[in-house]
Amino acid sequence: MTQAFIYDAIRSPRAKGRPDGGLHEVTSLAISARILDALADRNGLSGPVIEDVIWGNATQVAEQGGCLARSAVLASGLDERIPGLSINRFCASGLEAVMLASAQVQGGLGEGYIAGGVEMMSRVAMGSDGAAIAVDPMLAMKRHFVPQGISADLIATLYGITREDADALAVESQRRAAQAIAEGRFARSIVPIRDQNGLVICARDEHPRPETTTETLAALRPSFKDMGEQMPGFDKVALLRYPQLERIEHIHHAGNSSGIVDGAAAVLVGSEGFGSARGLKPRARIRAMARVGTEPTVMLTGPVPATERVLAAAGMQIGDIDHFEVNEAFASVVLRFIQAFDVDPARVNPCGGAIALGHPLGATGAMLIGTALDELERTGKETALVTLCVASGMGAAVVLERV
DSSP states (O other): OOOOEEEEEEEOOOEESSTTSTTTTSOHHHHHHHHHHHHHHHHTOOSSOOSEEEEEOSOOSGGGOSOHHHHHHHHSSSOTTSOEEEEOOGGGHHHHHHHHHHHHHHTTSOSEEEEEEEEETTTSOTTTTOOHHHHOHHHHHHTTOOOHHHHHHHHHHHTTOOHHHHHHHHHHHHHHHHHHHHTTTTTTTBOOEEOTTSOEEEOSOOOOOTTOOHHHHHTSOOTTHHHHHSTTOHHHHHHHHOTTOSOOOOOOOGGGBOOOEEEEEEEEEEOHHHHHHHTOOOOEEEEEEEEEEOOTTTOOOTHHHHHHHHHHHHTOOGGGOSEEEEOOSBHHHHHHHHHHHTOOGGGBSTTOOHHHHOOOHHHHHHHHHHHHHHHHHHHTOOEEEEEEEETTTEEEEEEEEEO
16 A cells, blocks of 8 residues: 655644634635645645645535635646545544545555645634534434534533633643744744735734633633523433433533634645655655544544544554644543543643634644644654544544654
């Protein structure tokens, strides 16, 4: 089997997902095209040298609808003979794009791919596509559907994670992100975004709040308590699936949950021959990949079984991994991962995570690949594991090995 390598990874800044955010004026198509151009320029890609552009986004409606990947190719400076494929694995869409590209290379279906994703959450609202599991009673009732925030609180209740635990992780995420920004750890990956006149409108991540303390977070009211306890009473729905619980403890709020942001990211994946022909040096090898389905009410526990599966595929143990990127969709997701594997918390999200930096759904997985690569190179370490929980009960994970 041909080995798949990562040659480069870039991203936009993560801008606040609001009308006053730095990227709000930029369409999903425009930012996708600009990221594709930046990756191509940085690596000297010209002509039909890319087999396909695989592009993820979680809310495929309005300007993010249709085959956004192909539209982005045509809007960019890439050769029009390069096709495009849009995919959706919710929050893991960007990582899934990289996994699909890697599998294509490994299987001999092309030498080079661009993979990544986009989510402009200030322009295309999360959930506006009307996912069946949330809106179709036939499926929602059968599978005891609850919103993700209820699922996050359910995880906390099941595994004894307290509000104090979650807030402490959130404060640490903010501290680590601030340190990473101050030390320029994201500088290699971030591409400043310009407007139509060529003026830079967003050059750095906007979401971090380094002034956050456990005291300020303690003053916030749980975000999902009302929807859980009042009509339509999602707590009761969840407890039908988990009758061993007396109640659900609501511990999550805006300060210990992932931020709503805009952003895009791209990863250059190819065979050894692809890089050699262009004088490109690989940064990492894809050692193993895994996807899983999980119980859809608790929904967000996927990183644990996905990690177990990817480690088995790689022939590795948890102690063999130097660096972990576990998406901070909610604090309980990361705390459960640390608890399940007894991992040193210092090795998990050392540059902060989505609580501080934000979670641009379809782009996040590709962004985490870039962060992991940058950190392996900065620290001289060898292996990284990237994993995300996924809406409706799934998980995805990749093991990278630095070259």
